[in-house]
Amino acid sequence: MLILKKVLVANRGEIAVRIIRACHNLGLKAVAVYSVADKNSLHVQLADEAICIGPAEPNKSYLNIREIIAAAEITQSDAIHPGYGFLSENEEFAKKCEDEKITFIGPQSRVIALMGEKARARETMLKAGVPVVPGGDTEFTDLISGSAFAKKIGFPVMLKASAGGGGKGMRVIQSAENFSKEFGLAQSEAQHAFNDNHMYLEKYLPHPRHIEVQIIADHQGNVTAVGERDCTIQQHHQKVIEEAPAIALPEKTRQRMFAVSVKAAKEIGYVGAGTMEFLLDDPEHFYFMEMNTRIQVEHPVSELTSGLDLVELQLLIARGEPLPFNQEYITTNNFALECRINALTAGKISALHLPSGYGIRVDTGLYQGYIIPPNYDSMVAKIITFGPSRKKAITLMKTALDEAVISGVNTNLDFLVQLLNEPDYIENKTDINWLDKLTATI
Structure with a gap:
């Protein structure tokens, strides 16, 4: 059994507060990380230690793997709790924790990778006997492939970012005439949110x-x-x-x-x-x-x-x-x-x-x-x-x-x-x- 004494919370806001309280309830020390914009945040005040990891921009602070790992090492944290959002489902981050012998409070990096890529996740669920929405068996990055898949599935379709979540890079496309425009918008949004432009399609269910x-x-x-x-x-x-x-x-x-x-x-x-x-x-x-x-x-x-x-x-x-x-x-x-x-x-x-x-x-x-x-x-x-x-x-x-x-x-x-x-x-x-x-x- 691992001995955990100190947990770094790689997040902010209400979920960081929630995790810090849970750590204290178990007698664990909690370390907060924060951006310059969050220096007066409640999670910073409640933690036993706090360390600044960068400017306000998320990609320079809460999404900065190098800075967060460095903060864990500086504070001698045994584990990192990622909360939700930010790096919580980032395979690279979980793998880096594994490599640095820091306990990642979540599944193994290989599982995050498996379930984070929507097409692979669907294939895994099918093998496990879980019913899946028709379509979505292949990822694509180009308009021509996407259009062909959409016609095969049949409109309306749901276009999604393969690495996505939270509705980012998601569009309902009602007809072939709208596909090009919606594909461009969704893929751009996916690239910006997840730094990944792989997309996939599912049959759209109108009233689920x-x-x-x-x-x-x-x-x-x-x-x-x-x-x-x-x-x-x-x-x-x-x-x-x-x-x-x-x-x-x-x-x-x-x-x-x-x-x-x-x-x-x-x-x-x-x-x-x-x-x-x-x-x-x-x-x-x-x-x-x-x-x-x-x-x-x-x-x-x-x-x-x-x-x-x-x-x-x-x-x-x-x-x-x-x-x-x-x-x-x-x-x-x-x-x-x-x-x-x-x-x-x-x-x-x-x-x-x-x-x-x-x-x-x-x-x-x-x-x-x-x-x-x-x-x-x-x-x-x-x-x-x-x-x-x-x-x-x-x-x-x-x-x-x-x-x-x-x-x-x-x-x-x-x-x-x-x-x-x-x-x-x-x-x-x-x-x-x-x-x-x-x-x-x-």
Whole structure:
């Protein structure tokens, strides 16, 4: 068993705060890294040590592998937790950690590589018996090849960046006439976001729900499906609201989804927390979309419904401890709902009040007087509510959002309240295109 005493957190914002607290709960020292723009951030103040890794630009700081590895060596950190985003699914970063004998809190670099390349991931899932969306068997970088694949699959198609995630480099293309323009835009976006211009295609499903299964796996080969989440409410492929459990999922389909997720994770030798993402075409049919080889933004809803601390489990697994439970132990209790709070402008937080009380959790790096920089993702907080039913969780969330005050910058608080009052949302009559259609009419 490895001895971990000090963990470097290679991230920022609310997830860095979340990881630092988990380290402290286990008696571990936590090291923060920060850019010049983040020198006064909460994660820097909460860490036992902090080291600057560069300018505000992500590619010169939070994406700078050399600087982060150097920071770990200077502070004599035993491990690096990458959080989500940035380098969390970067094969080169994980491999560098392995080479430098620094524990990477996540799967092995070969697994990240395997699941990060969408075409290879699809092939792996097919071999494991996991249903996949038609298409996507071959990557391409040129327009001619892409057009040929699209015609073979049949329009409409979904164009995706092979190295992508978070909706970057993703386009729905309805006809051959639109392919050239959309291909150019998507590939340019993929190159900018991931420094990789490989693309692939899938058949576009017009009205699916987005369901994902949270798994956790140890070094002893034990894999457990912790539960599933419904992440259907999305705007421009970016998740807005997440729920657990997915009430649109029949129990028989849920158990099949768990079974294929666990089987696939075992076959690739997965270790740590990960997420299998699926498109639910109807109550009985689902298709593999991708695997996220990291902790997810929406992990709190799974924590609240399972009673497990997923970040703490990541740390325990990283030092070689086996899972303290099996699949039979997992039960889903009640209902959890998460809203992502985004700052629509940069600036100084002049007044701040975040909700609290029974059934309410807030994950954030905000404090009064904090200056939100313009250089990073707009999400600044997550409000999560928990109750005996979906109706109760929604009611709690409306109250929590109404109570929240974030002055000095513009946020999406009012927009979220509007969504929660939409009849289709309340009645769960939505699909992944619902929000884009709704916002196009208001």
